[in-house]
Amino acid sequence: MNAETVRTVVRVERRGHVGIVTIDRPERRNALNLQVKRDLVEHLEALAGDDAVSAVVLTGSESCFVAGTDIGEMSTMRPNDHVRLDTDRVFHVVRQLSKPVIAAVEGYALGGGCELALACDIIIAAEDAKFGQPEIRVGIMPGAGGTQRLLRAAGRYKTLLWSLTGDMIPAGDAYMANVVSELVPTGQALTRAIELGGQIAAMPPLAVQSIRDAVRLGADVPIDTALALERRYFERLFDSDDQKEGMRAFLEKRAPHYRGN
Known part of the structure; x- marks a missing residue:
């Protein structure tokens, strides 16, 4: 060897x-x-x-x-x-x-x-x-x-x-x-x-993954399908704690603390 x-x-x-x-x-x-x-x-x-x-x-x-x-x-x-x-x-x-x-x-x-x-x-x-x-x-x-x-x-x-x-x-x-x-x-x-x-x-992990998935999966399908896919990912993030924390931190003018959930 x-x-x-x-x-x-x-x-x-x-x-x-x-x-x-x-x-x-x-x-x-x-x-x-x-x-x-x-x-x-x-x-x-x-x-x-x-x-x-x-x-x-x-x-x-x-x-x-x-x-x-x-x-x-x-x-x-x-x-x-x-x-x-x-x-x-x-x-x-x-x-x-x-x-x-x-x-x-x-x-x-x-x-x-x-x-x-x-x-x-x-x-x-x-x-x-x-x-x-x-x-x-x-x-x-x-x-x-x-x-x-x-x-x-x-x-x-x-x-x-x-x-x-x-x-x-x-x-x-x-x-x-x-x-x-x-x-x-x-x-x-x-x-x-x-x-x-x-x-x-430093970004919210669920949003990072959703963006990657939307780009990867949307690249090879018709635009209407890709837009619908993007919309579903967008809507799903409104059920996450990170969405609430991110928007609350923006309104309170402080740095957000994301947890990936």
Whole structure:
């Protein structure tokens, strides 16, 4: 067994109510192999069950988010291997996590790394970061949300341009195409993501979850259905203690104290 298979490739820490998950495989530019994916799932699910954590930041070590999926490991896989090993589970876990997930992107977010960022709720990117779906250059295509997430964010024409050429996408272009939430100076993505995580953590948890659900579920249904869904979430919040506390605090000109009920 080599050293890489036994050392920790995903680190977790907590700052206030923000959990920080760092992919730490710098010798491969944090490429996603099966171990990294398994460790990510384990740590993300643990943070989801931690009542002290209200938001999660996902990042990579040494100025690189994730430069892709490990081609050396993937090159010999057959279709059934992907099914048997559940190679896309981590992307589903990120998308469906019960708490907001913020990607802090420095350096490269390519292939599976781009798809991992796209699975998050918010993407904070350094101004010189690079995104991309280069799978076509090794004979395959995006398979964990790359075509569909880009399609819904940037539209058909940008998605086909980027996916059919495999070209890198400068962070500024990704921002202009609504793929990136916010651009920050190089080296500041993690700091800004943690700051945002703390800001969201201070919000009423039921409202945070309702907004995420309304956006996620409403994106792929007709507008009338989405509006009805939004209205139901809105109305349901009026049965929460946090709604009463929030409005009472506003009227009394004081800071609210939310409890998540």
